[in-house]
Amino acid sequence: MENLTPKKIVEELDKFIIGQEGAKKAVAIALRNRFRRQLLPKELRDEVLPKNILMIGPTGVGKTEIARRLARLVNAPFVKVEASKFTEVGYVGRDVESIVRDLTEVSMNMVKQEHSQRVQEKAKQMAEERVLDILLPQPRYTRDTDEAEERTRYQETREKLRKQLREGVLNERYIEIDIKEKVIPFGVISNVAMEEIEINLKEMLGSFLPEKVKRKKVKVLEALTIFTQEEANKLIDMEKVTKEAIERVEQTGIVFIDEIDKIASRGGSYGPDVSREGVQRDLLPIVEGSTVTTKYGPVKTDHILFIAAGAFHISKPSDLIPELQGRFPIRVELSSLGKEEFIKILTEPDNALIKQYIALLNTEGVELEFTKDGIAEIAEISQLVNEKTENIGARRLHTVMEKLLEDISFNAAELTGKKILIDAKFVREKLNEIIKSEDLSRYIL
Numbered sequence: 315m316e317n318l319t320p321k322k323i324v325e326e327l328d329k330f331i332i333g334q335e336g337a338k339k340a341v342a343i344a345l346r347n348r349f350r351r352q353l354l355p356k357e358l359r360d361e362v363l364p365k366n367i368l369m370i371g372p373t374g375v376g377k378t379e380i381a382r383r384l385a386r387l388v389n390a391p392f393v394k395v396e397a398s399k400f401t402e403v404g405y406v407g408r409d410v411e412s413i414v415r416d417l418t419e420v421s422m423n424m425v426k427q428e429h430s431q432r433v434q435e436k437a438k439q440m441a442e443e444r445v446l447d448i449l450l451p452q453p454r455y456t457r458d459t460d461e462a463e464e465r466t467r468y469q470e471t472r473e474k475l476r477k478q479l480r481e482g483v484l485n486e487r488y489i490e491i492d493i494k495e496k497v498i499p500f501g502v503i504s505n506v507a508m509e510e511i512e513i514n515l516k517e518m519l520g521s522f523l524p525e526k527v528k529r530k531k532v533k534v535l536e537a538l539t540i541f542t543q544e545e546a547n548k549l550i551d552m553e554k555v556t557k558e559a560i561e562r563v564e565q566t567g568i569v570f571i572d573e574i575d576k577i578a579s580r581g582g583s584y585g586p587d588v589s590r591e592g593v594q595r596d597l598l599p600i601v602e603g604s605t606v607t608t609k610y611g612p613v614k615t616d617h618i619l620f621i622a623a624g625a626f627h628i629s630k631p632s633d634l635i636p637e638l639q640g641r642f643p644i645r646v647e648l649s650s651l652g653k654e655e656f657i658k659i660l661t662e663p664d665n666a667l668i669k670q671y672i673a674l675l676n677t678e679g680v681e682l683e684f685t686k687d688g689i690a691e692i693a694e695i696s697q698l699v700n701e702k703t704e705n706i707g708a709r710r711l712h713t714v715m716e717k718l719l720e721d722i723s724f725n726a727a728e729l730t731g732k733k734i735l736i737d738a739k740f741v742r743e744k745l746n747e748i749i750k751s752e753d754l755s756r757y758i759l
Contacts (some may be wrong), residue, residue: 320346331376332658337646341384369623369649377623381570390566391421398576399594410596414606417567421559433549441541448489484504485535494525520626556610568617575624578633594635601641651707656693659708679730687738713759718744
């Protein structure tokens with residue numbers, strides 16, 4: 315984090331997101347301020363609150379991607395929620411505190427995975443020994459046998475098996491293993507909705523539930539995987555994992571609240587407006603800073619970074635309740651994307667769409683070559699369809715590319731070894747009929 319200066323953060327975001335310099339700059343400063351805060355004396359550190367960000371702009375211009383990439387950059391717990399999901403038909407729906415519980419779950423999985431990686435080598439060794447014990451059980455020595463000789467013979471055979479195991483010779487061989495499962499005492503729940511409750515109960519009660527041992531026949535390779543996971547879990551200090559996960563949520567967690575404009579009240583006082591304002595008031599304590607009870611313990615939200623976003627076509631940021639507005643002091647407007655941005659999106663980022671399709675088709679031996687005029691035609695058509703129908707920003711490129719390469723993707727097995735040129739002529743032939751008809755382009759692209 316020390317080396318991640320605001321300029322460096324923007325450079326990293328530039329690898330995946332085209333344009334939107336203002337938004338990138340704002341999130342880069344917010345992220346750097348987190349690092350600066352950690353260097354302050356404790357009494358002052360607790361007083362420095364995160365500067366939450368409100369992104370204003372149409373769909374498909376990179377709002378979510380900026381927030382997601384930012385979290386990946388610093389390995390921070392990240393969740394995306396849609397504000398509109400917390401209100402339905404005039405009543406408050408999902409509990410907003412679930413945002414923090416979901417964030418804590420993400421953090422737990424991240425930290426547990428990291429701790430698991432650290433003990434992976436030792437866990438693999440222990441798993442190997444368990445498989446060898448099944449393949450070659452310890453012999454029983456009698457008075458008539460030469461115990462020392464038997465031990466030597468046993469060890470030699472075991473080492474031969476170990477060599478075969480490591481070389482993968484025994485991967486397809488079946489062995490019987492015991493698998494421990496948590497059991498809910500009051501019986502099996504068959505209903506689909508109840509199955510979810512059963513899973514949640516198992517997670518919540520964890521070690522308090524009795525275990526049932528189930529005998530299962532599996533391949534050696536699968537047994538190694540199961541045993542490695544079991545041994546890793548035994549080696550991990552879950553108390554330490556939980557403490558670290560909660561700390562990571564509290565100090566580096568990022569929450570992206572999309573569609574915040576959908577809960578902006580537009581001056582009415584009945585029906586859905588009441589519900590919208592209710593959701594805003596429910597969100598307020600979490601954004602302001604409160605303590606949320608999770609199954610892993612209490613989590614403070616004071617220093618979680620909240621990034622809210624919305625198109626604000628009908629409503630405007632000032633339609634949010636004043637208290638919530640005040641909690642998002644940084645406002646950035648993201649611009650709509652046109653042909654030039656689309657060309658860059660198709661070609662420049664590390665995960666550019668054209669690079670993805672070339673790689674995907676290459677797995678079947680089909681070589682795609684996109685010419686400059688072909689890429690420009692794809693960008694122009696995407697812009698045109700956005701203007702004629704609904705402007706969904708860069709997401710339009712996905713639908714246009716999918717339709718353009720549909721036949722090639724379908725017939726890839728028969729096209730192995732061929733090189734296909736995607737130029738402007740090819741693009742027009744494939745898509746012009748759809749573009750001419752507004753109805754067709756509305757439903758197909």
